[in-house]
Amino acid sequence: MSDLDLESGGLGAKRGRQLSFYRPRSASSTKTKRSQTIELCKSHSPPIATACVGISITGGTNVADPFTDYSTADREALTDAEVQSRDRLILLIIGDDQYIKGSLGDSRNWYTQYLESNFKHHWHLLRPALKGLDDESKQRQPGDLLVIYDFLITVAGLLKTKENLALVDIVDELDNGDFLKPQLDAERAIPNQIVFAAFGWLSMLYQAAPHPQPNKLEVIKTSTSFSGCQCPLVTRKYKSFKQGFDFIDQPLHCLLGNYGDLIPRVHQVQSNAGSSSVEYIMAQSVCFSTLQSLADLKIEWVTSLALHLELDSGKKTLKLFQFPSYCRLMHVERKTNMLSR
Template sequence: MEHGIPGDSPNPYDPPVDLDPEAYELTIDHDEQGPDLFKVLFVDPAGLWMGGALQCYYRRWKTLLEHHFSEAPSEYMAIGGTRCSGRNICFADFVPIVINFCKDLSDGDIVNLTELAESLMLKDLVTRDAAQLPRIKQLVFATLGWISMLYIPAKNYVDGNLVIQVRGGSTNSRRLHTWVRPEQAMENITGSLRDVLGDFSNDSRGPLSCINGLAGPAEIDVLKATNLNFFVLAKLGGLRIIWADSICMHLELDRREKTIMMFQHPSICALMCSAGDKGIYLDSLPGALEPSPAGSFYREVLLTYRLVFGQHKRSWRLCCKEGGLERQKQGSWKIWLGWGLVLRSFRLCGITKAEEATRISLGQDSLLLRLCCADCTQEPVYDEIGAPDVRSVYSAQHDFPFFGDRLIALQEYVRLIEPMDLRALYYDRRDLSRCMSVWTTMVFGTVTLVLATLGVFLAAGQIGTTFKPN
């Protein structure tokens, strides 16, 4: 790869002798990091005002970014550039790395780990030591995961390998997961970032199928809201929700474990799709739907919350009951400050004790509670993203081009369930007309049986009175 840098230095990443090394350094005043870090996420930030709800979404994203950076392996911290002056990288040093990273991705010309790493080295944002290039590539890979939430880099460091967090479980169950390979050797990785993500997942599942959308017309394209609401999934299907940090795990169904993954940071989605059709830094990664495939991807995640929770009263009320909220007399909702109730309810949905501690330190995403525990008609974020009107029937291919295949799989799981007892029959609301017919028949049959029984007792009493001796 030619960089066009003059000079005959043995290290290709050394600064040219006729140029000031500071020209390669991206200097940002600490007080201006917030606006710069916000604007770099969007291709054209003009007209976007970082205030109100958008500011809340941004703060949530930055809080998560700081949290992941604080838990990064210490090996990443020792590769700072000239601005670090020999000390470890701190978050203030990391912000320019993120800004340069997003700008390179927005340009669309640099989409592989090596070029992104070399770009950081040439600008003195990291060390120019060529021997540290593999470690810098690991930092680049981790940075993409932290800022996009497509995957979560592992907290442990493995020399020479890219490592991400994957779900546990048996081998058979793991085949159904999005991320099936926890690590890949960097020496075997030569393609684009999109190819790298594909190496961590199955060919027929995972982030590539989500990001690219459905390959063709679905076998069963119709999605019925009565089959996909949380009330039916939980009460009839027996599914448990596991809250995920990786957005590519969203709506991942495990039939064996009876679990469904849900992305737990919707504020990130609201932030990423706030630019509308103008595009964001990740648009060069999917290379699919126009004009902003990545923005549409995050927008669709928000619409799935409405389908599963917000547009069905029993569903958001059930989630509210288990989500640590209490209803005030005025009818508004507030976060229950007793974290014991919040954590106890989430533990029922598959959260571990370690994740409980993380939620205490980060705080729960307030938008998650609003999307899952309140009527969707009262939620302003759907107006902000230009969501279409609520319907009872959707098209998997046109309404959910990214997650349609997973919604179809979820619907088929529900369709195959047959109520085996009265309790299951009571919770079966998939076909309301059939449900009403069954319960009407049962009610009238019960009333008829009771009246017939009473008639028998009255007749027996009358006969007994007739033959009673004087």
């Protein structure tokens, strides 16, 4: 991917801005803006990241999403300690000590904006859960991001090193590490909800609802149309969008299984010796403009990797994961990123 640039915005799509993610540097590719390639993850990436594939999107379309419409100018300045903690998290997630620059650096910038936007949306849960945050504050203060990024570093570290990890195991580790404020309820509802949200931010398998019902773990059930409108999510992958705390002591894959088929699997094609060769369609060669003209397909943007490339043949709608910058973060050679497990 050294020959690719990440367009400004990473995920790219503010209202009024042309939808584009990765742009080839070659002069010949600049002759047209009608078909620009979204280059995502390749076959050597870990199982979850391989849910992302390359596809081309016809340009000139806008996407507006309250979770992804970020502006660098709106970000508050970080303290030196906050920057250091943020960078430790990124290196832990990527699993590589290479110098982050180019498209990887742009993707890092997008992802930290994504995280900080989610911190804002979940502030009412973070504030009563984490030590070091003021119970009365309506918005974050200088130094607060150090608390939150250190919390995420701990969660990410556990996800990378522990087998059969349960949600309650993470909460226990945080409690033992003196990250959590004392809770009045035995179930520690808010800590469980915020750890559940954090796992979604780190894995992109789902996006936790910012305002879940008490004692519930909820995921958002909306998608974004190609024109930028929010719409109810209709999918075969989800069988439920919320659950109680009955499975917080079970491995995370069991917990997620109650929502549906959220963990992408690697599918290997075996060819018999001596049989005729199988022809494949290269993902990099698939252009949405062609799919649209041949099959009259519509695009629906989703925030879950599990829903990527799900086709509703009845409605002629193709779901696409809307965060290619995240896939770029997972696209590393050493297979030590957080999703490599």
